[in-house]
Amino acid sequence: MADPRSALIQARLERYVAERGDPAAAVLDRFFARYPEARANFARHSPGNPEKLETEMVGNTLYYVMTWFDSPVEARIYFDTSVPQHRVALDVPPDWYRAFIEVTLDEIEAAVPAEGAAEAAAWAEVREALVGLVERNRFV
Numbered sequence: 001m002a003d004p005r006s007a008l009i010q011a012r013l014e015r016y017v018a019e020r021g022d023p024a025a026a027v028l029d030r031f032f033a034r035y036p037e038a039r040a041n042f043a044r045h046s047p048g049n050p051e052k053l054e055t056e057m058v059g060n061t062l063y064y065v066m067t068w069f070d071s072p073v074e075a076r077i078y079f080d081t082s083v084p085q086h087r088v089a090l091d092v093p094p095d096w097y098r099a100f101i102e103v104t105l106d107e108i109e110a111a112v113p114a115e116g117a118a119e120a121a122a123w124a125e126v127r128e129a130l131v132g133l134v135e136r137n138r139f140v
């Protein structure tokens with residue numbers, strides 16, 4: 001059964017998309033402002049079309065934001081593999097991985113005010129959970 005908090009995540013995302021469209025460009029602007037050196041990593045892994053890979057990472061991040069409350073076990077299993085794999089095989093440090101999640105949430109939260117305390121709390125909870133999954137894998 002769907003967790004009621006999923007609807008609170010969904011609702012704010014839908015308001016964002018209705019007002020501003022796809023968040024990918026704004027998320028990436030925030031990310032590269034913090035870590036300009038990460039551009040070279042995307043370019044190295046996707047020389048023909050780095051923008052496609054960059055946009056895919058925004059999609060991946062939003063997927064785990066949207067599914068956290070209904071499938072936390074899936075996210076835990078995924079992050080336990082992905083964070084070390086990004087670090088070791090893809091040269092993506094946990095600081096970048098964590099920041100990518102933070103700027104994705106920052107962009108939505110800054111653009112679209114929470115409607116009520118429950119919605120604000122659900123968003124804060126997703127942030128804490130996903131950042132926590134990065135942190136527990138920082139040294140793995």
Ligand code: HEM
Nearest residue numbers: 038041042045057060061064082086090092096097100101
């Ligand atoms: C922080 C900056 C990030 C960089 C530079 C980055 C880079 C990459 C690269 C180079 C690949 C391999 C693509 C390929 O071989 O075709 C990849 C795969 C992937 N990344 Fe990222 N990534 C980042 C953040 C994230 C985040 C935050 C998530 C999810 C929350 C994520 C989820 C994935 C997934 C699902 C794949 C495909 C399967 C896998 O290898 O796990 N990435 N990423």
